[in-house]
Amino acid sequence: MTGIDKSFPGVRALSQARFQLLPGEVHALMGENGAGKSTLMKILSGVYQRDAGTILLDGRPSEIASPREAQDRGIGIIHQELALMRDLTAAQNIFIGREPRRFGILDERALNRDAQAIFDSMNLRLDPTVVVESLTIAKQQMVEIAKALSYRSRVLIMDEPTAALNDAEIAELFAIINRLKAEGVGIVYISHKMDEIKRISDRVTVMRDGEYVGTVPAAETPIETIISMMVGRTLGSETFVVPNTADAPVALEVRNLNRGREIRDVSFSVRQGEILGFAGLMGAGRTEVARAIFGADRRESGEIWVHGKRVGISTPRDAVASGIGYLSEDRKLFGLATGLDVRNNIALPSLERFTGPGGILNDAAMRDAARGYIRQLSIKTPSETQEARLLSGGNQQKVVIAKWLLRDCDILIFDEPTRGIDVGAKTEIYKLLNTLAAQGKAIIVISSELPEVLRLSHRIAVMCEGRLTGFLPGGTSQEEIMRLATQREPSMQVRHAG
Amino acid sequence: GVPSIAQDNYDIALISKGFQHQFWQAVKAGADKAGEELGVKVTFEGPDTESQVDRQMDMLAAALSRNPSAIGFAALDSQAATPLLEQAKAANIPVIAFDSGVDSDIPLTTVTTDNVAAAALAADKMAELIGDEGKVAVVAHDQTSRTGIDRVDGFVNRMKEAHPNIEVVSVQYGGGDQLQSTEITKSILLANPDLKGIFGANEGSAIGVANGKTELGSDIVVIGFDSGAAQKGMIKSGVMAGAITQNPVGIGYETVKAAVGALKGETLPKVIDSGFNWYDATNMDDPEIAAVLYD
Amino acid sequence: MTDATAPAVRSSPRVSGAFHRLLAFSGLIALVIVFSLASPNFMQTQNILAILQATSVNGVLAIAATLVIITGGIDLSVGTLMTFCAVVAGVVLTFWGLPLPVGIVAAILAGTVSGLVSGTVIAKLKVPPFIATLGMMLILKGLSLVISGTKPIYFNDTPGFTQIAQGSFIGAILPALPIPNGVVILFAVALIAAFVLSRTALGRYTFALGSNEEAVRLSGVNVDRWKIAVYATSSSICGIAGLLIASRLNSAQPALGQGYELDAIAAVVIGGTSLSGGRGTVLGTLIGALIISVLANGLRILSVPQEWQTVVTGTIIILAVYADILRRRSL
Amino acid sequence: MTDATAPAVRSSPRVSGAFHRLLAFSGLIALVIVFSLASPNFMQTQNILAILQATSVNGVLAIAATLVIITGGIDLSVGTLMTFCAVVAGVVLTFWGLPLPVGIVAAILAGTVSGLVSGTVIAKLKVPPFIATLGMMLILKGLSLVISGTKPIYFNDTPGFTQIAQGSFIGAILPALPIPNGVVILFAVALIAAFVLSRTALGRYTFALGSNEEAVRLSGVNVDRWKIAVYATSSSICGIAGLLIASRLNSAQPALGQGYELDAIAAVVIGGTSLSGGRGTVLGTLIGALIISVLANGLRILSVPQEWQTVVTGTIIILAVYADILRRRSL
Ligand SMILES: Nc1ncnc2c1ncn2[C@@H]1O[C@H](COP(=O)(O)OP(=O)(O)OP(=O)(O)O)[C@@H](O)[C@H]1O
Ligand SMILES: Nc1ncnc2c1ncn2[C@@H]1O[C@H](COP(=O)(O)OP(=O)(O)OP(=O)(O)O)[C@@H](O)[C@H]1O
Ligand SMILES: [Mg+2]
Numbered sequence A: 001m002t003g004i005d006k007s008f009p010g011v012r013a014l015s016q017a018r019f020q021l022l023p024g025e026v027h028a029l030m031g032e033n034g035a036g037k038s039t040l041m042k043i044l045s046g047v048y049q050r051d052a053g054t055i056l057l058d059g060r061p062s063e064i065a066s067p068r069e070a071q072d073r074g075i076g077i078i079h080q081e082l083a084l085m086r087d088l089t090a091a092q093n094i095f096i097g098r099e100p101r102r103f104g105i106l107d108e109r110a111l112n113r114d115a116q117a118i119f120d121s122m123n124l125r126l127d128p129t130v131v132v133e134s135l136t137i138a139k140q141q142m143v144e145i146a147k148a149l150s151y152r153s154r155v156l157i158m159d160e161p162t163a164a165l166n167d168a169e170i171a172e173l174f175a176i177i178n179r180l181k182a183e184g185v186g187i188v189y190i191s192h193k194m195d196e197i198k199r200i201s202d203r204v205t206v207m208r209d210g211e212y213v214g215t216v217p218a219a220e221t222p223i224e225t226i227i228s229m230m231v232g233r234t235l236g237s238e239t240f241v242v243p244n245t246a247d248a249p250v251a252l253e254v255r256n257l258n259r260g261r262e263i264r265d266v267s268f269s270v271r272q273g274e275i276l277g278f279a280g281l282m283g284a285g286r287t288e289v290a291r292a293i294f295g296a297d298r299r300e301s302g303e304i305w306v307h308g309k310r311v312g313i314s315t316p317r318d319a320v321a322s323g324i325g326y327l328s329e330d331r332k333l334f335g336l337a338t339g340l341d342v343r344n345n346i347a348l349p350s351l352e353r354f355t356g357p358g359g360i361l362n363d364a365a366m367r368d369a370a371r372g373y374i375r376q377l378s379i380k381t382p383s384e385t386q387e388a389r390l391l392s393g394g395n396q397q398k399v400v401i402a403k404w405l406l407r408d409c410d411i412l413i414f415d416e417p418t419r420g421i422d423v424g425a426k427t428e429i430y431k432l433l434n435t436l437a438a439q440g441k442a443i444i445v446i447s448s449e450l451p452e453v454l455r456l457s458h459r460i461a462v463m464c465e466g467r468l469t470g471f472l473p474g475g476t477s478q479e480e481i482m483r484l485a486t487q488r489e490p491s492m493q494v495r496h497a498g
Numbered sequence B: 001g002v003p004s005i006a007q008d009n010y011d012i013a014l015i016s017k018g019f020q021h022q023f024w025q026a027v028k029a030g031a032d033k034a035g036e037e038l039g040v041k042v043t044f045e046g047p048d049t050e051s052q053v054d055r056q057m058d059m060l061a062a063a064l065s066r067n068p069s070a071i072g073f074a075a076l077d078s079q080a081a082t083p084l085l086e087q088a089k090a091a092n093i094p095v096i097a098f099d100s101g102v103d104s105d106i107p108l109t110t111v112t113t114d115n116v117a118a119a120a121l122a123a124d125k126m127a128e129l130i131g132d133e134g135k136v137a138v139v140a141h142d143q144t145s146r147t148g149i150d151r152v153d154g155f156v157n158r159m160k161e162a163h164p165n166i167e168v169v170s171v172q173y174g175g176g177d178q179l180q181s182t183e184i185t186k187s188i189l190l191a192n193p194d195l196k197g198i199f200g201a202n203e204g205s206a207i208g209v210a211n212g213k214t215e216l217g218s219d220i221v222v223i224g225f226d227s228g229a230a231q232k233g234m235i236k237s238g239v240m241a242g243a244i245t246q247n248p249v250g251i252g253y254e255t256v257k258a259a260v261g262a263l264k265g266e267t268l269p270k271v272i273d274s275g276f277n278w279y280d281a282t283n284m285d286d287p288e289i290a291a292v293l294y295d
Numbered sequence C, D: 001m002t003d004a005t006a007p008a009v010r011s012s013p014r015v016s017g018a019f020h021r022l023l024a025f026s027g028l029i030a031l032v033i034v035f036s037l038a039s040p041n042f043m044q045t046q047n048i049l050a051i052l053q054a055t056s057v058n059g060v061l062a063i064a065a066t067l068v069i070i071t072g073g074i075d076l077s078v079g080t081l082m083t084f085c086a087v088v089a090g091v092v093l094t095f096w097g098l099p100l101p102v103g104i105v106a107a108i109l110a111g112t113v114s115g116l117v118s119g120t121v122i123a124k125l126k127v128p129p130f131i132a133t134l135g136m137m138l139i140l141k142g143l144s145l146v147i148s149g150t151k152p153i154y155f156n157d158t159p160g161f162t163q164i165a166q167g168s169f170i171g172a173i174l175p176a177l178p179i180p181n182g183v184v185i186l187f188a189v190a191l192i193a194a195f196v197l198s199r200t201a202l203g204r205y206t207f208a209l210g211s212n213e214e215a216v217r218l219s220g221v222n223v224d225r226w227k228i229a230v231y232a233t234s235s236s237i238c239g240i241a242g243l244l245i246a247s248r249l250n251s252a253q254p255a256l257g258q259g260y261e262l263d264a265i266a267a268v269v270i271g272g273t274s275l276s277g278g279r280g281t282v283l284g285t286l287i288g289a290l291i292i293s294v295l296a297n298g299l300r301i302l303s304v305p306q307e308w309q310t311v312v313t314g315t316i317i318i319l320a321v322y323a324d325i326l327r328r329r330s331l
């Protein structure tokens, strides 16, 4: 692909972008949020049509007018935003458009058998007849991967396939990638996780602001060089000092929280100024705990104490009124009102603050507030009136963060706050979390990336199958976390630690 | 008839109460016939249902905007039309009322059927056919329109006054929709196994009643209203005992004729009664009856 | 991913499909019980047959609407399309005097063509289904009047025509069970539609489109073609409804039809199909249509004054759906 | 990520909002031009006033429907609710003989209460808006007949009543411009609704609910309360429509109203508001309502036979929306 241009209303997404993929290589495509990676790959897979430029397949100029044509030419893609039919089963999703038939009638048995075969080859335990809506994001992502594999493409594009996966799943995915590579499949790999790039890719192409920056061999190039190519400068790698919050007052205390099998007798507390990390495997119940505290789901029993006072939280409104903010792990579904503009998304929980007499809104104040956060968090958007759905994934995430910052909550629960966010922005968000903690806010960070949990947390709570299996100090090791994360019964450690 | 002389390109707008139903199509046919004979342009419009009073106002307003030579108007609600009729008067557009009267002195004449008397005749015929005692029911088209009210009242009151041994056990409304009227009839019959007769108060209702009777294989007496090929066929085959007919073709014809007369400065009687008749298998082929029936 | 780390998918003990489906009948059964207790006339064979007969036209229309609604679309034209197809049958059989099978094929084909038109307008021109089918509703309403000459067309010259809905094949064989053909046709259409939805590619894409149209497109499926196919199929079913109503009335009534779409859509929604698409069942729609007819019939049998019938119907429709929501929540 | 690295966002020259809005009129303007050329009677003051007057009721109803549709809901009861409010005014003014202002307040309050009921059923009982308002449509239709005694109620004892829609304040001041009050009220309602939508918390939540209700809930907003508020506001506007139609007809016609919801929703959708919620404008709705009335009026003025009027209206509605889609795409 050379000289690719692409504009959207109000945005020039690509300008003279370039990319080259060899058979049997894993080629990482890197760049900050909004650099144009997804757009370039959507052009290659027939989703978008380019404004200018040429695409050569096997050396011949090619037009790829539709996803169908891309498939026919052996180009498969796993989209960054899950593109699943929520009401269909996993198997039905995988083979959509290619259903096995007998005498013109769908052969569900063969369908499920074929899907099961793919799952088996991925070492994935998943029932092919389960409706995807009831799966966790991680499982849904695995279905997407299974679907892409089922095409047996020559070129496979993976746009942030690991954003929702945990380490074991990532290892499994990498095994699959290595197998494909050996079969001569060319793989485009997009990710914001720098360690993965080193582990898996052969070459790295970096994009910035829709333009081509350069291509380097992965093995020989230091991470710092790649990062500076991405952001156009070098990032200092700050180390964070763990402050002593031992005698700070407790901001949030949760006692004996229960909800079916997902949450079993969870108790913990967070102090002001403390960052409490939540680690655990997929499905450990961390999200459930967060949602139950926030009042998004009903809890069966358990008490919540805020600043030493018991609060009755049964709806998110109660939680917000008690000063709790929750950044959901699925921003498309739960975080953003995608049709509203950036400004209104940021102001949504705080609308009352901007409401004057007669319910009339002070739009100027809202605009100023929104612009402040756009600057502070470097949200890349043409203006504060851009619709949120038109922002790149990472920038959408920042909008959600901004809305809780504006709401000025004392207790913040971040569920996968850096999912799909580029290194630069990640560092920004880490800094931000530290600043917030330093300001005395109590912070809970749920993350499936152990290095992130380790780097951020003052203290780490580990969950397994709905139980809190123990607390670890901030500087602990990954092995220690994994031990607790796979431990079925609560440990000896003090249950009400902290 | 009348010699076909060009009448200075008269343009006569008829605003009726309905359009799609056969009764109104028959009125339209009569109006068109008069238009052809008298050499005037006639347009004909009406709302979808007889409850859409305001739609009719919009039609009347649009007709006035067209600046026609005369207007024929069958008011769904005569009060509602007053301001527009005033406007017509101010513009010197003669107005002829048809089908039912307009509470106003603006219309120069009214071409109409006495629906109360017509329904009373249906009641008398029903009484005669069921032996002046027993239970009967009414399936009518509309609970609030003038014709709906008049025909139900005419039938029910006549029964009370003249036939005390007859009880009207149910009055239901099917909007003139044949299928809905069929279902209603079947429910009434099933709920009242000893029912002796049903009066269907307009064409759609009457056909629905007869359908319901056929589908249940009942032998009640069905009396209809208006004509049309279906009702005529049902009367011939005996499913329906008979029906009251107005003279819709005559209403349309007389309305246009009266309008032309008014434009030519003739004086018109206050009311032009278009009349009604009882018809059944015995008399439907009589020339004077056949003339007022339509297909 | 490995056995050690992936927890077994913890699916809560699922109520078996059959039981679930039985529960869906609860609203209908409750109504039937209430009316049976209230009036001895309700539970008569004749009345049951009357209710089924009354369900046939709306039921078939509702099944047609179900297909479209599962794709996330809507079809406001089902009622006037039904009429249009009936009028086409009238033109072919009565005006042109062609034999009965030709008329039947013509009516269904008229539906198919109309569906191809709406489907194309929706899929290719991207006109929202609501507007496209609203437009078609008006166009078909006008055309029915135009081609019929604004007069009903009678089928007196086609003797077998009334048999389509009113005759009873079953009754001819089992005189104790005089189920009218119209009812048999309704159930046949329901069975076929259920089969198409669950076992054919068309059905699969119907659900897929309603679930996430963009994802289907990204999967390389020819979304437009399948969407048009769904509308064409649905509209062909409206053609069957047209034959049923024409057969029942022994005439094609060009003025009838508008308003029927609301009953049909109501049946679909009462039956648990979501207007946002992606889920729905023919069985549910059938139950929804039956609830509507049972209500109408029962209230008339009880001689409830008509204005109150309307009030009660409105209330019960809301309650029926609310009960269904409670039932699902408790599962 | 600092200012140095974040590139100036390259926004392509944006079509100014005003121009965009002007273009939205194009369908309407095209119709007006065609009809003006086709008939000299079209562009007469009297006729323009007739068109505006004919728009007033549907326009107000459509504005009410706009609010609900932006939340992603639908209100099928707008037509029968309008009638219900008119009947309430009739009861208060004619049966009880209370003074005019009481009747006006009662009609609007009747709307509010009905909206609170539907809103509560939708927000608290989670009944889908389609079903909840379908039920309300029937309930209100029945209640109108019940409380009016199935007869029209005339306002002959309340002399000022016809002035509400038919009088002309403007004409009293500027005799050259006898714009009926009904039209003035339509525009006033439009202005207020536009203001509410764009500048108040209620309006902001209306859009937010339609955009992603779950996200709004998780932002700590009392979603139920705001949703109920939207339905109550919308229904109060239906109360105004009830006063308008009653004043135009100098009577409350209890049987009227069903079917009006379709015209109102059509106006909303023609005006570019999406049925899936989250976007829409009052101006668009106003244009949509005008397109419908201009079409009806123009075709009548041209004396197009009524059956063809329907066909042409259907076609033009589809084309108007298609043109709008093309225009948006080209921007
Ligand atoms: N459909 C669209 N309409 C308008 N703008 C768009 C659209 N899709 C992408 N953009 C814009 O194009 C630019 C490139 O977006 P793209 O999704 O390709 O970024 P990315 O590199 O994949 O970022 P991320 O790492 O956050 O996924 C962004 O500024 C984005 O806002
Ligand atoms: N919508 C849902 N429907 C059914 N089961 C669900 C749903 N969401 C979560 N679960 C189940 O609840 C359990 C806890 O999931 P939860 O998302 O809280 O885990 P987590 O620790 O946050 O993991 P993750 O890293 O995937 O976010 C899992 O077994 C999961 O399968
Ligand atoms: Mg991307």
Ligand SMILES: [Mg+2]
Binding pocket: A286, A287, A288, A329, A415
């Ligand atoms: Mg989680």
